[in-house]
Every structure is written in C-alpha cells, then in structure tokens.
Amino acid sequence: MSAATSNRDKSNTFRLLAPGVVWMILFLVAPIMMILYVSFWTQTTFAINSTLTLDSWRNFFGSEAYVGALWTTIRLWLIVLSLTLLIGYPAALFVGLLVKSKTLSTILLVLCVIPFWTSFLIRVLAWRPMLGKEGAINIILQKIGLIDSPIEVLLFSELSVIIGMTQIYVVFMVGPIAFMLGRIDRNIIEAARDLGAGFGRIFWKIILPLSLPGVVVGAIFVSVMVLGEFATSGALSGRKVNLLGNIIVTQVGSLKWAMASVVGVILTILLGIVVAGFLRIVDLKREI
Amino acid sequence: MTQSEPIFRLEGVTRRYDDLTALDGIDFVAEDNSYIALLGPSGSGKTCLLRVIAGFEKPDEGRIWFQGRDITDLPAHERGIGFVFQNFALFPHLTIFENVAFGLRNGAVKVAEKDITERVTSAIEMVGLTGLEDRSPDQISGGQKQRVALARSLVLQPRLVLLDEPLGALDANLRNRMQIELRAIRERLDVTFLHVTGSETEALAMGDHVAVLDQGQIVQYGTPDAIYDSPAISDVALFLNRFNLFDGRLSGGTFEGPFGSIPVADARPNNSDVYAIRYDRTRIFDKDAVDLPGPALPVRYLASEYLGSSIVFLFETEDHKTVEVDHHLSLGEPRDLTVGENYTLSWDPAQAIVFGKETAR
Numbered sequence: 001m002s003a004a005t006s007n008r009d010k011s012n013t014f015r016l017l018a019p020g021v022v023w024m025i026l027f028l029v030a031p032i033m034m035i036l037y038v039s040f041w042t043q044t045t046f047a048i049n050s051t052l053t054l055d056s057w058r059n060f061f062g063s064e065a066y067v068g069a070l071w072t073t074i075r076l077w078l079i080v081l082s083l084t085l086l087i088g089y090p091a092a093l094f095v096g097l098l099v100k101s102k103t104l105s106t107i108l109l110v111l112c113v114i115p116f117w118t119s120f121l122i123r124v125l126a127w128r129p130m131l132g133k134e135g136a137i138n139i140i141l142q143k144i145g146l147i148d149s150p151i152e153v154l155l156f157s158e159l160s161v162i163i164g165m166t167q168i169y170v171v172f173m174v175g176p177i178a179f180m181l182g183r184i185d186r187n188i189i190e191a192a193r194d195l196g197a198g199f200g201r202i203f204w205k206i207i208l209p210l211s212l213p214g215v216v217v218g219a220i221f222v223s224v225m226v227l228g229e230f231a232t233s234g235a236l237s238g239r240k241v242n243l244l245g246n247i248i249v250t251q252v253g254s255l256k257w258a259m260a261s262v263v264g265v266i267l268t269i270l271l272g273i274v275v276a277g278f279l280r281i282v283d284l285k286r287e288i
Numbered sequence: 289m290t291q292s293e294p295i296f297r298l299e300g301v302t303r304r305y306d307d308l309t310a311l312d313g314i315d316f317v318a319e320d321n322s323y324i325a326l327l328g329p330s331g332s333g334k335t336c337l338l339r340v341i342a343g344f345e346k347p348d349e350g351r352i353w354f355q356g357r358d359i360t361d362l363p364a365h366e367r368g369i370g371f372v373f374q375n376f377a378l379f380p381h382l383t384i385f386e387n388v389a390f391g392l393r394n395g396a397v398k399v400a401e402k403d404i405t406e407r408v409t410s411a412i413e414m415v416g417l418t419g420l421e422d423r424s425p426d427q428i429s430g431g432q433k434q435r436v437a438l439a440r441s442l443v444l445q446p447r448l449v450l451l452d453e454p455l456g457a458l459d460a461n462l463r464n465r466m467q468i469e470l471r472a473i474r475e476r477l478d479v480t481f482l483h484v485t486g487s488e489t490e491a492l493a494m495g496d497h498v499a500v501l502d503q504g505q506i507v508q509y510g511t512p513d514a515i516y517d518s519p520a521i522s523d524v525a526l527f528l529n530r531f532n533l534f535d536g537r538l539s540g541g542t543f544e545g546p547f548g549s550i551p552v553a554d555a556r557p558n559n560s561d562v563y564a565i566r567y568d569r570t571r572i573f574d575k576d577a578v579d580l581p582g583p584a585l586p587v588r589y590l591a592s593e594y595l596g597s598s599i600v601f602l603f604e605t606e607d608h609k610t611v612e613v614d615h616h617l618s619l620g621e622p623r624d625l626t627v628g629e630n631y632t633l634s635w636d637p638a639q640a641i642v643f644g645k646e647t648a649r
Contacts, residue, residue, distance in 0.1 A: 193363075
C-alpha cells in the first residue's frame with residue numbers, strides 16, 4: 001500500500017469517526033466529568049458554590065442511611081438478577097430452542113413484549129391492585145381457603161419491589177438468551193446426542209456455553225436498569241426501600257446537587273465495575 | 289463373495305410428515321464391514337432414512353435392527369452409531385482436541401483421562417490433523433473440519449458410521465481426495481460406512497454396494513457395476529446420468545420412439561415405456577449415412593464439452609430433447625461437427641435397455 005492511500009484511509013477513518021466522537025463527548029463524557037466535578041462542590045442549605053470540598057463525600061460515607069442504600073441497591077440487584085436468570089433462562093430455552101416452529105417462537109417472543117405496550121409506570125402501578133391487602137392475590141388465596149387473613153408483606157415491602165422489578169426486567173433476560181439459543185445449529189445438538197451425551201450433558205457442555213453471550217448481554221441489560229432504578233421502589237415499597245436512584249431523586253428534588261452528584265458518581269462506578277465484570281466472562285466481539 | 293452377518297437391518301421402515309411419505313416401507317439389509325453408498329435425488333428421503341437409523345427421528349412403522357438388536361425405541365445417544373453431518377456440526381466453542389474428545393468425556397461409559405488423550409491423539413493422527421489440536425473450528429478449512437467430524441465419530445469405535453452428504457460442502461479437488469481417504473480409513477477400521485449422496489459419480493466411485501432410493505423406496509441395491517450396467521427401472525437410469533432416455537410406446541415386442549419402430553427382444557418391468565442407451569454407446573453418423581448399426585435418430589448438433597479423457601457432444605432431437613454422446617478419446621479422434629448441422633445418431637440395439645409396462649416376450 002502506498003503512503004498516499006494509507007493517508008487517505010486514515011483521514012477517512014477520522015471523518016467517519018468524528019460525528020460519533022463529538023456526540024459521545026458532548027453527551028456522555030462531558031456530563032460525567034461535570035457530575036464528578038459538582039460532587040466536590042460546596043453545598044449549603046439553599047445554595048451551591050464551586051469551592052472544592054470533600055464534605056459531600058464524607059457525608060455520604062458517614063451516613064448509615066446512604067451507605068445502607070448502597071447495600072440495599074446491591075442486594076436487590078443481585079436478587080433480581082438471579083430471579084430474572086432463573087425465570088428467564090428456562091423461558092428462553094423453551095422459546096429459542098425447544099419450540100421447533102420459527103413462527104411459534106416469534107409469536108411467543110412477541111407475547112413477552114406485549115406488556116411494553118403500556119408505559120413503564122402503568123406496569124409498575126398495576127402491581128398495587130394485584131399485591132395489596134385487598135388485592136387480587138390475597139382475595140384469591142382467601143377464596144380458595146389457603147390463608148385466613150391477607151398476607152400484608154406482599155405490598156409496600158422489599159418483596160413487592162423484587163416482584164415488580166423481576167416481572168418488568170425478566171424479558172430483557174429472555175430476549176438475548178433466546179436469540180443466542182435460536183442461533184445454535186440443531187445439528188450440533190444432534191451431533192452431541194449421537195456422540196452419546198444425554199440431555200443434561202448436552203445442556204451443560206453445549207447449550208449453556210453457546211448461550212452464555214446471551215446471558216451476559218441479558219445480565220448487563222438487567223443490571224444497568226435495576227441499579228439505576230427508582231420508580232419501582234418508589235411506587236411499590238411505600239418509601240421503605242431506598243435505592244441509590246431514590247436518593248438521587250430526593251436530593252435533586254431538594255436542590256442538593258452536590259450530594260446527588262456524589263451518589264451519581266458512585267452509581268456510575270458501580271455500573272462500570274458490574275458491566276466490566278460481565279464482559280470478562282465472554283468475549284462479545286467474537287460471539288456477535 | 290461371502291455373505292457376512294448383517295450390521296443393520298430395516299424392516300418395513302416408514303416415516304410420514306403430514307401427508308408426505310418420506311420413507312415408504314423400506315426393507316434393507318447391510319453387510320458388515322462394507323462401504324454402502326445410498327444414492328437418491330433430493331427429496332428422495334435419503335437424509336430422513338439416515339436420521340431414522342441414527343435415532344434423531346422415529347419411524348412411524350417398521351423396526352430397525354443393529355448388530356442383532358432391535359434399536360427402534362432406543363434414544364440416539366444410546367445407539368452407538370456414528371453420524372457425520374453435511375455441515376460437520378463441530379462444537380464451535382471447543383478446540384479440535386475437545387471436539388474429538390467430546391464423546392469420550394460425555395458418553396455413558398467413563399473413560400480415564402489418560403485413555404482419552406491417547407485415543408483422541410491417535411484419532412487426530414489417523415485423519416492427518418496432528419498439530420491442529422488446539423485450534424478452534426473456525427480456524428481450520430472445510431476439508432479439515434470434515435476430518436475432525438470424522439475423527440470425532442471414529443474415536444468412539446462405532447461399528448456403523450452414517451455420513452450425510454459428507455463431501456457436499458467441499459470443493460471438487462478436495463472431494464476427490466476425501467473420497468480416497470474415506471475409503472482408506474474405513475478399510476483400516478473394519479467399520480461399515482453408510483454414505484448418503486446425491487451424486488451418482490460419488491456413489492459409484494465409493495460404494496462397495498450402492499442402494500438407490502427413490503420416492504421413499506429402495507429401488508435397486510447392488511454393486512456399482514451392476515447398477516451402472518443394468519439399472520432396474522428407468523428412474524435409476526435417469527439418476528445415473530449416463531443414459532439417453534426416450535419415451536415411447538412398447539407393444540408386441542416393438543418399441544415406437546423418436547427413432548421409429550424397432551423390435552425389442554426383452555424389456556424390464558417399469559411404470560412407463562422407456563428406451564435407454566448409454567451416452568458412450570451412442571455413435572454419430574452423417575445425416576444420410578446408410579450403414580447404421582441400428583435405429584436412426586435424426587438430431588441437430590448443439591455443442592461439445594471437453595472433459596480431458598473424453599468429449600461430450602450435445603444434440604437436440606426434433607422434439608427439442610437433448611441427447612448426449614460421450615466419445616472416449618482412447619477410441620480415436622472425434623469427428624469434426626458443425627454447430628447447427630443435422631446428423632444421425634445410432635447404436636447397437638443389443639446394448640440398449642428397454643423398460644416397459646408390458647413385459648415383452
């Protein structure tokens with residue numbers, strides 16, 4: 001290759017990259033830097049000034065409520081992630097692999113997406129009449145005589161937040177996994193059978209490893225959304241469950257920009273660690 | 289030839305998909321330690337038959353016997369029959385070594401790690417892939433994948449290996465080389481290969497025996513030369529792609545075709561009247577030639593195709609049917625023909641094969 005063409009290639013590369021780079025700098029890098037910067041500003045009750053201080057950071061780590069919210073966020077994230085995987089994987093296995101007809105599996109995937117035809121908030125709030133003291137579940141359980149008095153822990157508790165989030169986010173787990181499973185060549189599974197492997201062996205040695213990229217993508221989707229959650233916990237916990245997202249909302253609401261920024265930075269770091277961790281499991285570039 | 293114990297036997301195997309009958313009451317006995325080619329056009333049910341034998345599909349009727357045991361209801365992973373897929377179906381996330389080791393590691397029988405290494409290494413060596421053990425399937429060529437697929441089956445020492453168009457995904461050169469190697473490997477291991485193919489040349493070249501499958505039935509089974517020299521029905525002659533076939537009418541020992549009426553000594557039972565003469569038995573004469581060896585078929589010359597050892601001449605009859613003449617160059621230089629000119633084709637009637645609805649005298 002001559003120097004001239006190589007130069008032209010290089011300038012073409014930059015020209016093609018430029019819009020994306022500009023976009024990312026303006027709307028991703030700059031805001032994050034700004035949040036990081038603001039987190040060191042000095043906050044007084046009614047005002048904020050750009051004198052740098054560690055006060056907000058000290059406040060965060062000194063407060064049991066804030067640190068508690070961090071742990072609650074992590075705990076709920078792990079529970080919801082496990083539940084979406086536990087519920088989502090078998091569903092994806094059925095839709096993506098066991099259903100032989102492509103039409104039927106598409107229909108089933110569309111069915112999974114139907115709840116998205118209503119807004120996110122409606123879907124969250126719809127759990128209230130389901131889980132409430134005089135909600136559908138309690139009424140049914142009482143009618144068939146399984147319980148005498150309504151189960152109160154169903155609504156406005158950590159449990160209701162977990163139920164709500166799992167229902168809302170499980171589809172983000174099902175989708176990518178079903179996609180990866182659908183791409184597995186059926187001959188490969190038959191080849192494994194022919195070589196003497198029973199279903200369990202085929203699942204652990206062939207199906208699971210080949211669908212792992214889907215699990216990782218699904219887990220990233222679910223993690224990113226759950227870690228940043230505030231609406232579900234706000235609507236279903238009766239203010240009993242405080243996640244980092246809820247704290248940001250409250251702090252922004254009371255114009256405590258510095259503290260909101262501190263929580264934002266911590267959340268961003270947490271997300272970065274989680275996503276990077278998942279990406280270490282599989283080399284997505286190779287798989288997709 | 290001595291008849292050895294059959295390796296597998298099919299009894300009235302039938303497989304239907306809705307209203308399509310893919311396999312129609314197949315009876316078949318396969319000798320042990322032989323290379324059997326299963327030839328059929330696409331849609332004849334040959335892959336279906338292989339999948340039924342392997343256990344991926346259940347026959348609607350009939351029984352399958354393998355090494356003297358009824359395996360009809362045995363699941364695929366307990367049958368111990370090797371299967372080589374057309375697209376090789378290698379495990380994309382495992383190395384070549386682990387691909388070959390899969391059956392040893394995950395089968396019903398526990399194999400010690402030391403034996404696994406030993407057997408896998410020798411299987412890889414047998415198919416000539418030593419040194420590629422740590423590659424992944426997407427880092428090797430098509431021919432190498434084929435060998436891995438073969439080694440993966442053979443390492444389990446099956447008595448029967450089913451090959452589903454194993455050479456279909458390879459280019460022509462490689463196909464020829466793999467044909468020779470497949471035969472050599474099979475002979476070394478004393479295992480039976482059942483090789484499904486849609487290519488008549490492949491079937492005739494590779495099989496000790498060839499079974500011809502048509503519309504879910506085995507219409508002929510025999511040695512390649514028996515099939516080549518005397519196809520049982522006109523459809524077999526058609527797949528062999530070596531015969532000019534003429535439709536006509538056979539009655540009272542006379543066949544009426546595009547070449548006029550000629551007496552026919554005997555005919556094979558068939559569901560239509562067809563006159564067949566091999567490409568290489570058909571000869572070219574001038575339009576007005578008089579000393580013909582047999583019937584005269586007026587044709588127009590279209591084109592020729594040089595194949596190295598022979599030349600194929602293509603002609604067209606009056607009713608626009610293409611007729612081929614295969615002239616082997618060892619028989620001397622071919623004559624010069626002018627495109628678009630009329631010629632006469634003729635042949636020795638004794639070399640023709642006639643198929644008829646009424647079996648003549």
